[in-house]
Amino acid sequence: xxxxxxxxxxxxxxxxxxxxxxxxxxxxxxxxxxxxxxxxxxxxxxxxxxxxxxxxxxxxxxxxxxxxxxxxxxxxxxxxxxxxxxxxxxxxxxxxxxxxxxxxxxxxxxxxxxxxxxxxxxxxxxxxxxxxxxxxxxxxxxxxxxxxxxxxxxxxxxxxxxxxxxxxxxxxxxxxxxxxxxxxxxxxxxxxxxxxxxxxxxxxxxxxxxxxxxxxxxxxxxxxxxxxxxxxxxxxxxxxxxxxxxxxxxxxxxxxxxxxxxxxx
Amino acid sequence: xxxxxxxxxxxxxxxxxxxxxxxxxxxxxxxxxxxxxxxxxxxxxxxxxxxxxxxxxxxxxxxxxxxxxxxxxxxxxxxxxxxxxxxxxxxxxxxxxxxxxxxxxxxxxxxxxxxxxxxxxxxxxxxxxxxxxxxxxxxxxxxxxxxxxxxxxxxxxxxxxxxxxxxxxxxxxxxxxxxxxxxxxxxxxxxxxxxxxxxxxxxxxxxxxxxxxxxxxxxxxxxxxxxxxxxxxxxxxxxxxxxxxxxxxxxxxxxxxxxxxxxxx
Numbered sequence: 001x002x003x004x005x006x007x008x009x010x011x012x013x014x015x016x017x018x019x020x021x022x023x024x025x026x027x028x029x030x031x032x033x034x035x036x037x038x039x040x041x042x043x044x045x046x047x048x049x050x051x052x053x054x055x056x057x058x059x060x061x062x063x064x065x066x067x068x069x070x071x072x073x074x075x076x077x078x079x080x081x082x083x084x085x086x087x088x089x090x091x092x093x094x095x096x097x098x099x100x101x102x103x104x105x106x107x108x109x110x111x112x113x114x115x116x117x118x119x120x121x122x123x124x125x126x127x128x129x130x131x132x133x134x135x136x137x138x139x140x141x142x143x144x145x146x147x148x149x150x151x152x153x154x155x156x157x158x159x160x161x162x163x164x165x166x167x168x169x170x171x172x173x174x175x176x177x178x179x180x181x182x183x184x185x186x187x188x189x190x191x192x193x194x195x196x197x198x199x200x201x202x203x204x205x206x207x208x209x210x211x212x213x214x215x216x217x218x219x220x221x222x223x224x225x226x227x228x229x230x231x232x233x234x235x236x237x238x239x240x241x242x243x244x245x246x247x248x249x250x251x252x253x254x255x256x257x258x259x260x261x262x263x264x265x
Numbered sequence: 266x267x268x269x270x271x272x273x274x275x276x277x278x279x280x281x282x283x284x285x286x287x288x289x290x291x292x293x294x295x296x297x298x299x300x301x302x303x304x305x306x307x308x309x310x311x312x313x314x315x316x317x318x319x320x321x322x323x324x325x326x327x328x329x330x331x332x333x334x335x336x337x338x339x340x341x342x343x344x345x346x347x348x349x350x351x352x353x354x355x356x357x358x359x360x361x362x363x364x365x366x367x368x369x370x371x372x373x374x375x376x377x378x379x380x381x382x383x384x385x386x387x388x389x390x391x392x393x394x395x396x397x398x399x400x401x402x403x404x405x406x407x408x409x410x411x412x413x414x415x416x417x418x419x420x421x422x423x424x425x426x427x428x429x430x431x432x433x434x435x436x437x438x439x440x441x442x443x444x445x446x447x448x449x450x451x452x453x454x455x456x457x458x459x460x461x462x463x464x465x466x467x468x469x470x471x472x473x474x475x476x477x478x479x480x481x482x483x484x485x486x487x488x489x490x491x492x493x494x495x496x497x498x499x500x501x502x503x504x505x506x507x508x509x510x511x512x513x514x515x516x517x518x519x520x521x522x523x524x525x526x527x528x529x530x
Binding site for chain 2: 001003005006009010011038039043045046090091094096099102104105107108131132134138141142148149150152157158159160182184185
């Protein structure tokens with residue numbers, strides 16, 4: 001039972017037949033079925049996720065990881081407190097985030113929260129822009145069990161042929177810059193969740209959206225770790241874990257609240 | 266039992282007291298103890314990992330994830346086959362790796378294999394260089410439950426103060442370049458595992474090693490996804506999952522074998 005639940009957790013969003021378990025763990029299919037009932041109940045009770053049983057010849061079980069809104073909220077509130085730490089303010093009013101986005105325990109939780117917020121969407125890939133978005137996209141992709149796609153701001157030989165689009169970079173003073181995506185990294189017809197660390201003007205995300213159409217792919221949604229209250233909400237819908245409402249450089253004060261990710265549609 | 270094993274798997278390398286479980290899951294400590302015996306046996310049998318019990322007042326259990334050498338080897342052999350695909354050769358004799366390093370299922374396995382290879386080392390952080398190393402470092406850090414540290418080749422305002430070192434970049438024709446690490450991203454006295462995607466001349470890794478001494482930190486080891494047979498083995502010890510022995514651009518042929526990661530010391 002321990003072993004089956006371990007297998008499910010490591011293979012989310014994947015249909016596994018009971019025969020596979022029976023062969024793998026050398027047990028009768030009936031006892032696997034019984035174990036599955038207990039696992040299902042335990043997972044639901046603790047809101048670890050849902051185990052769906054699909055009957056019929058091609059049937060089996062699919063595990064969809066989840067997280068309770070209570071747990072999600074308390075995690076985000078903790079992040080709020082961390083983000084408000086005054087020593088995060090960098091010259092120019094930027095906020096230092098790298099430590100939060102490089103701690104596995106935090107990333108895993110963020111991945112679970114974002115994945116749950118988009119659980120009703122079919123998602124084939126997670127897209128982000130290098131470098132700070134990568135661990136976030138990785139975390140979400142881990143939970144969804146889909147590949148992630150890294151858009152670059154520079155051209156690397158090791159990416160092969162690329163497609164590029166122009167975008168308006170807010171951080172370098174509304175300059176037009178280019179972003180690149182390796183041609184083989186995204187299949188046509190993919191539904192893509194865009195993930196990024198900090199949303200300000202939205203130029204980077206708009207750039208990624210235009211890349212999607214170059215790859216004949218579709219936007220499934222946008223999720224950001226933190227947004228700025230002044231963020232351009234009119235160009236695209238997005239969900240954020242944290243909202244920075246004010247950065248007071250003079251008094252080293254950052255005001256942060258929970259974003260809109262838990263809002264009901 | 267399912268819930269406890271789930272908790273352990275999500276909190277590797279962390280001491281948790283049985284009281285924590287008893288409170289969290291509202292059960293008697295004695296029944297938690299009994300469950301733990303079964304979990305321990307199941308984890309060992311399937312080589313999912315070890316559950317160590319530490320007795321005494323500050324005691325509890327620590328879960329160390331593992332992977333059997335048989336499973337590890339078969340995963341690496343599959344990667345060998347994937348890396349040998351002829352359409353990976355890029356102009357200039359580079360190999361396209363990005364698809365492998367952006368698939369969660371592959372990354373999780375690589376993380377487990379690398380973590381196991383360094384299980385006798387105390388590791389406080391995993392270090393890599395942006396961008397392609399990030400998912401790898403993330404995967405290893407996930408298993409070890411330690412933060413990862415991203416060295417950059419460019420300077421970003423959002424990193425705050427940085428320390429820089431020079432390094433010899435093989436990919437841009439033995440040019441001297443600079444790499445940067447945010448000052449607050451690594452504590453002094455850390456033991457660091459360096460991880461990278463492809464080892465050729467070793468310039469990048471030597472750069473990271475010199476960064477370590479700038480941060481008064483120590484090298485715990487070097488692990489790479491793939492190395493080139495001509496790689497500079499004399500400057501530092503490293504473990505690789507895959508070794509590329511020959512790239513024949515003319516005939517679109519890549520020869521790959523299992524690296525030295527499973528070698529006994």
